[in-house]
Amino acid sequence: MNNFLNKLERKMGRFAIPNLIVWILAGYVVGYTLSYLAPGVLNYLTLEPYYILKGQIWRLVTWVLMPPDSSLLFAVIMVIFYYQLGQALERTWGTFRFNVYIFGGIIFTVIGAFILYGVMYAVYGVPVAGMGAFFSTNYINMAIFLAFAVCYPDMEVLLYFIIPIKMKWMAVVYGVLIIFSLIQTNWAGRVAIIMSLLNFLVFYFSTRNYKRISPKEIHRRQTFKSQMRQPAGHGGVTKHKCAICGRTELDDPTLEFRFCSKCEGNYEYCQDHLFTHQHIHRS
Template sequence: MNFLNKMERKFGRYAIHNLSAYIIALYVAGYLLYFFAPASIFSYLTLEPYYILHGQIWRLVTWILIPPESPGIFTIIMLFFYYSLGNSLEQTWGAFRYNVYIFMGMISTVLGAFLLYAIFGGNVLFGNALFSTYYINMSIFLAFAVSYPNMQVMLYFFIPIKMKWMGILYGFFIVYSFVKSSWVGKVAIIASLLNFIVFFLMTRDYRRVSPKEIRRKQDFKRQMDTAKPGNGRQPMHKCAVCGRTELDGDDLEFRYCSKCDGNYEYCQDHLFTHQHVHKKQ
């Protein structure tokens, strides 16, 4: 995380804001090609190392235009859903970290394609079924589920479900796909989800689950419980908008806003809807 902090201070001003909107716009362009361009147009857009090494370098980026699903009402709902999740992650992490997460997935997918091409010894074509943005989109969902496990969403607009259960379901689906796939498919899945693996395994602070840290938290909790004998324990978090604390509900989550000037903390209901606080210059 120190490396990311240094990179953000140096290159953060170049981050693309509202990146999810651009991704959806690329999908829309892909669907327009699907409906109005010749059927063979996608064969010139796929991620094919063979053709890239023979001069068709546009394939390094045009594979992103190919939508992960065929057009339909379900696809439209999912695109809006992923846009909402991605936009929320950008607001929480900041534009730079969200850019790193998405582009890391795209770059690792390209590297995975070239790795397989080298293993096969060249002269092999993959098509758009093997290397696509499908698992990159899934990594957005997994990132949100890990960041906000207790946040409740309305699946298909009417089924309430917590993100952690959907994340577990998606995780089982990925593991099942990984087990059933050939080793070529396994490489493709790992490459497409490498951003999630790196971001949430290699950059996590594992000191928080060490026995020493767990004992420190337990001691702190006991001290808070006895701080006011008549009133019980004191809250550690408080929403700057509604004033709720973690004592008001076990499912409440609190986060600091990276765009507010100062240490302002918000509950999950106001993290994305509050008005940002800016100090006067």
């Protein structure tokens, strides 16, 4: 996945939108404003495949303006909170990868809406409208939160501005709520939830370090440790070395190496371990 995104970024990185989270939250502000001044307009913005196929193609985009159902005070807190999360993720991943993550979630949600529309058409034999209620921006927000929790699991936030809690435990609570929603809702709701969060599932499973448990990787680590115990030879000098697997640019010229800003000390990691390693703290 990393190699694919690297190639894609080289070709299309110039089209990435900086500060994308600002534009998304600005859309929420527009949606909240419409909900107070002209609530009837929101009916023309929802993600409804029935009306999209009849020519209302703007619904493919305008559903992102639909604000989550909440009070104005909660909306203000949400905008501030998700602005911070979005900015942090963009700094961590880079503008292009953050764009891919957000737009991937939007595209998966649209595909899910049309899959649901097709299934319901096959079941009832007639076009069915009114599915916009199943798809909302709640899951875009949840995908941002879950991705941040995976990248910064030990970061603490103040729940209700009082209770300190780590992001990983909040993510566990979110996960339980998602599972509860999947159990409680009908099959149409399950399709909407799964497709809306598919970008997070792809991100999560693609960043797991499955190589660490493979026999080949275990053998390679053992070989590396035995070589490290031997006296240094006269091999070539390397500029980069992964603190986890020990690979250098001499092992694979295509490897990319970066220092981790969260580790205390100068620890450099290859592209396979940059986002999956456990941060080193001296204290």
